[in-house]
Amino acid sequence: MIVLRRIATGLVVLWAAATAAYLALLAAPGSTVDSIIGDGADTPLIRAQIIEEWGLDRPAVVQYLDYLWRAAQGDLGRSYLLQRPVRDVIADQIGPTLTLAVAAAGLGALLALTLAVTTRRPWARRVSSTAELVVVSTPPFLIGIVLLSVFSFNLGWFPVSGGQGVASLVLPAMTLALPVAGVLTQVLRDGIDRALDEPFVVTARARGLGERAVLVRHALRHALLPAVTLTGWLFGTLLGGAVIIETVFGRPGLGQVTLQAVNSADMPVVLAVVVFSAFVYVVINTLADLSYLLIDPRLRPAAAVPAGSVPASSASSSPPTGA
Amino acid sequence: MRRRSLLIAAVATVLVAGCSGSAGTDSAAAGEPVSGGSLTWGVETEPITLNPHQYAQAKARLLVWNTFEALLTHDDKGGYVPWLASGYEVSPDGLTYTVKLRTGVTFSDGTPFDAAAVKANVDLLRSDGYAPQVAAVQLKNLKSVDVVDPATVKYTLSSPDVLILDFLSSPQGAVVSPKSLKEAANLKAGGPDLAGTGPFILDRYTPGQELHYKRNPSYRDRAAYLDEVTYRFLKESSVRVGALTSGQVQVIEGVPATDQAQITGNPSLTLSKGLNSGSAYSYYFNVTHAPFDDIRVRQAFRDALDVDTVLNGVYRGTATRAWSVIGPTSPLYDKSLEGTYGNNPERANATLDAAGWTQRDADGFRVKDGKRLTVRLVQSAPFVRDRRDILAQAVQAAVKQSAGIDLHVSVVDQGTATAALEKGEYEVFDNSRADTDAGAALNLLLSSAGAINRLGIADKKVDTLLADGQASSDPAARAEIYQTLQQKVIADDALIQPLYAPADQIAASKKVGGLGFEPTAGVPASAYNLWLSK
Numbered sequence: 001m002i003v004l005r006r007i008a009t010g011l012v013v014l015w016a017a018a019t020a021a022y023l024a025l026l027a028a029p030g031s032t033v034d035s036i037i038g039d040g041a042d043t044p045l046i047r048a049q050i051i052e053e054w055g056l057d058r059p060a061v062v063q064y065l066d067y068l069w070r071a072a073q074g075d076l077g078r079s080y081l082l083q084r085p086v087r088d089v090i091a092d093q094i095g096p097t098l099t100l101a102v103a104a105a106g107l108g109a110l111l112a113l114t115l116a117v118t119t120r121r122p123w124a125r126r127v128s129s130t131a132e133l134v135v136v137s138t139p140p141f142l143i144g145i146v147l148l149s150v151f152s153f154n155l156g157w158f159p160v161s162g163g164q165g166v167a168s169l170v171l172p173a174m175t176l177a178l179p180v181a182g183v184l185t186q187v188l189r190d191g192i193d194r195a196l197d198e199p200f201v202v203t204a205r206a207r208g209l210g211e212r213a214v215l216v217r218h219a220l221r222h223a224l225l226p227a228v229t230l231t232g233w234l235f236g237t238l239l240g241g242a243v244i245i246e247t248v249f250g251r252p253g254l255g256q257v258t259l260q261a262v263n264s265a266d267m268p269v270v271l272a273v274v275v276f277s278a279f280v281y282v283v284i285n286t287l288a289d290l291s292y293l294l295i296d297p298r299l300r301p302a303a304a305v306p307a308g309s310v311p312a313s314s315a316s317s318s319p320p321t322g323a
Numbered sequence: 324m325r326r327r328s329l330l331i332a333a334v335a336t337v338l339v340a341g342c343s344g345s346a347g348t349d350s351a352a353a354g355e356p357v358s359g360g361s362l363t364w365g366v367e368t369e370p371i372t373l374n375p376h377q378y379a380q381a382k383a384r385l386l387v388w389n390t391f392e393a394l395l396t397h398d399d400k401g402g403y404v405p406w407l408a409s410g411y412e413v414s415p416d417g418l419t420y421t422v423k424l425r426t427g428v429t430f431s432d433g434t435p436f437d438a439a440a441v442k443a444n445v446d447l448l449r450s451d452g453y454a455p456q457v458a459a460v461q462l463k464n465l466k467s468v469d470v471v472d473p474a475t476v477k478y479t480l481s482s483p484d485v486l487i488l489d490f491l492s493s494p495q496g497a498v499v500s501p502k503s504l505k506e507a508a509n510l511k512a513g514g515p516d517l518a519g520t521g522p523f524i525l526d527r528y529t530p531g532q533e534l535h536y537k538r539n540p541s542y543r544d545r546a547a548y549l550d551e552v553t554y555r556f557l558k559e560s561s562v563r564v565g566a567l568t569s570g571q572v573q574v575i576e577g578v579p580a581t582d583q584a585q586i587t588g589n590p591s592l593t594l595s596k597g598l599n600s601g602s603a604y605s606y607y608f609n610v611t612h613a614p615f616d617d618i619r620v621r622q623a624f625r626d627a628l629d630v631d632t633v634l635n636g637v638y639r640g641t642a643t644r645a646w647s648v649i650g651p652t653s654p655l656y657d658k659s660l661e662g663t664y665g666n667n668p669e670r671a672n673a674t675l676d677a678a679g680w681t682q683r684d685a686d687g688f689r690v691k692d693g694k695r696l697t698v699r700l701v702q703s704a705p706f707v708r709d710r711r712d713i714l715a716q717a718v719q720a721a722v723k724q725s726a727g728i729d730l731h732v733s734v735v736d737q738g739t740a741t742a743a744l745e746k747g748e749y750e751v752f753d754n755s756r757a758d759t760d761a762g763a764a765l766n767l768l769l770s771s772a773g774a775i776n777r778l779g780i781a782d783k784k785v786d787t788l789l790a791d792g793q794a795s796s797d798p799a800a801r802a803e804i805y806q807t808l809q810q811k812v813i814a815d816d817a818l819i820q821p822l823y824a825p826a827d828q829i830a831a832s833k834k835v836g837g838l839g840f841e842p843t844a845g846v847p848a849s850a851y852n853l854w855l856s857k
Binding site for chain 2: 145149
């Protein structure tokens with residue numbers, strides 16, 4: 001039941017995203033014919049041929065319904081600009097972007113966890129906070145150029161451009177991961193601070209648990225919830241950041257395709273990217289919701305709580321026990 | 324039949340082989356040509372399509388000519404020489420072009436190159452929905468194309484048009500294997516599916532990342548020196564320069580003024596520049612409404628501007644000033660225009676006073692009948708290159724300071740720009756075209772029926788000159804016709820503010836030999852003549 005409702009909601013979100021993008025492109029100045037002609041020669045004959053070829057003389061509603069109908073069948077149409085099926089365009093570029101996003105997310109989370117746990121001492125915390133602030137407020141473009149100059153152009157450790165295996169993934173992933181880690185670390189650290197003030201920490205300490213165990217097994221678990229809530233934001237950052245990273249590092253990927261498509265009002269590609277982003281957004285947020293249940297047993301339906309856990313009703317402010 | 328230029332294949336071979344070497348750069352450091360090796364070249368622009376018939380980006384020429392060849396090509400004086408042709412004849416009435424083809428040439432997919440293959444290409448170009456721009460502009464006057472025998476093709480025109488030769492030497496006129504025209508999965512996008520006759524074969528394309536070519540082992544003449552060449556897309560100029568200085572790539576193109584010192588200051592690198600053919604980058608004045616419907620305002624705008632100072636400020640001495648709408652390297656260029664106008668603020672101010680723009684408002688701009696002397700320039704962001712947005716700001720400051728003209732610059736998305744141009748909501752239109760024959764560019768820009776005649780002029784004399792220039796096949800007569808035309812639009816009517824001649828830059832390691840530019844076009848040449856010294 002819950003699953004069905006989730007899927008239905010997801011479909012509504014996808015439809016809304018596709019429709020909003022369609023309306024936005026319709027409202028944008030200039031016609032589709034202009035976009036296809038681009039910088040080229042512009043004569044009535046050429047215009048007529050383009051209108052004929054793409055069926056642009058049909059009413060906007062018909063074009064919209066036609067688009068939805070074909071999209072529902074998995075046909076995303078053909079790119080005006082690249083003259084290839086949109087499905088091929090996306091399929092070509094999705095791999096590199098996903099690789100980059102996953103690598104950056106993983107690296108960012110790892111960095112954030114490590115920093116939040118290890119920089120508990122006041123001086124370390126000050127150093128770390130300053131560094132976090134710097135990377136969060138530096139444009140990713142600049143971070144990328146600096147990393148490239150140092151580690152690629154001067155030290156020669158990593159290649160600049162895309163298809164050279166794992167080595168060429170390090171710098172772009174790092175560029176994207178640094179700002180993400182900056183924000184996550186601050187959220188985690190605040191969460192840990194709050195958790196350490198809770199009574200259950202006193203209880204845990206009283207049971208003779210060491211400070212490190214208290215931190216990792218109890219406080220960190222509490223601090224993870226707000227961090228997980230940020231996943232949606234994190235995905236947006238990664239996708240948005242990919243546009244810049246792919247340009248700076250000469251990497252293939254969806255970011256470049258999107259930028260080019262938006263610039264030239266390549267309607268089929270823009271729509272496909274919007275729908276795809278919405279889809280991933282829905283999936284990621286669903287996963288985030290589910291992961292709350294893993295992190296915090298109190299949120300699970302009573303029947304699903306594993307034996308041995310503290311029942312939700314009697315655990316108002318007590319800790320998850322740490323499996 | 325008049326024999327115009329029936330050249331034999333042997334001569335053509337030499338000329339084509341020298342095609343990119345003749346405008347060549349200092350390759351002394353690389354020594355004698357050696358065979359073998361693989362080279363990586365960092366390029367700025369990823370081609371929208373790899374199908375030569377669909378070609379629309381000057382930056383894609385260096386890629387097109389690796390895999391494809393046209394019937395003709397250019398020599399360094401702007402003349403035509405045979406390439407896949409062995410010669411051609413023009414009938415005295417200028418209506419029939421008979422082209423003799425080389426024999427024994429095969430496409431890289433094994434299909435033989437012959438008259439039927441050439442006809443298949445032209446037929447496709449003229450079919451509905453394939454390449455409307457080529458059909459409507461370059462092949463406008465083509466009535467029919469016929470196979471005379473396997474080695475002879477006849478083009479019949481409906482009216483004399485020497486620009487058919489420009490088509491035959493352009494990427495759109497490149498000959499693609501008819502087999503791949505039928506079988507390619509994404510014909511319009513091109514790619515490894517399309518086979519040509521050129522010295523390299525495109526065997527791998529990773530969109531967004533790189534193009535990989537391998538040597539065509541069965542190329543009919545001398546095989547290319549390089550075993551393989553990779554073009555990597557590096558859109559950010561500082562990244563291209565960094566990749567070159569750190570040895571990750573051996574050649575880059577597109578080196579902005581700000582980065583050139585890094586190249587010239589490095590003893591192991593070379594920098595060379597080629598001026599593009601076609602039309603110079605210019606501001607075209609919209610004469611359909613005020614204030615540029617008044618010739619005095621147009622003259623004043625040009626007098627108010629010191630082009631040299633503005634170019635120096637923006638391009639640090641690396642730009643070549645233009646004096647005419649035709650680029651200085653074109654054989655049609657009128658040199659006598661140099662130094663005849665501009666940089667005369669006193670005259671600009673006197674002219675504006677005489678034209679009634681006597682008042683000034685609080686911001687120092689000239690006013691007439693309560694209206695400010697504002698002229699709008701709308702730039703389409705995707706097509707702004709060479710920092711033309713910054714250049715516009717420099718011009719804006721210059722004409723404001725010296726004559727109180729308000730140049731209003733906006734950089735917008737393409738749709739907004741096109742909408743503004745269609746509605747006539749602009750007074751200045753900026754453009755440069757990279758056509759190899761400047762006449763082709765002027766047809767689009769200045770003819771009353773021109774596809775991008777954004778000046779809004781409909782001048783019988785201009786139309787006649789353009790038609791004569793297109794119909795005449797005598798180079799000297801053509802040069803004279805286009806000189807008269809330039810005198811009219813630049814000197815007499817002040818319709819255009821020429822700014823600079825677009826150029827391409829190549830920076831490379833000194834180990835790379837054979838670098839150069841295409842003659843006439845002035846853009847980087849293909850990889851055919853490149854070699855890598857050990």
